[in-house]
Amino acid sequence: MTMPxxxxxxxxxxxxxxxxxxxxxxxxxxxxxxxxxxSLGYFTTTSAQWQTFLDAVKTDRFS
Known part of the structure; x- marks a missing residue:
């Protein structure tokens, strides 16, 4: 079961x-x-997806 x-x-x-x-x-x-x-809810990511996103933010890939 997935925890909230x-x-x-x-x-x-x-x-x-x-x-x-x-x-x-x-x-x-x-x-x-x-x-x-x-109230719209949320989306989820795996640990690997989240780390990839954080790495991209930290290296200014979205600038």
Missing amino acids: PQGWRKSSRPQQRTSCVEVGRINDGAAVRDTKNR
């Missing part, structure tokens, strides 16, 4: 705190949701 996301944390990256995401922990990865509209 826990330990939601708001992104520290955006300059404006009005439009950012929150990340929660799940069994083998991460859950991501919009802070403005949490």
Whole structure:
């Protein structure tokens, strides 16, 4: 059984705190949701997918 996301944390990256995401922990990865509209739910990633995304952000591949 998959546990529900826990330990939601708001992104520290955006300059404006009005439009950012929150990340929660799940069994083998991460859950991501919009802070403005949490009722829409969240999407999940595996640990490998999440690490690939983080590496891309840290190396400015989305600039």
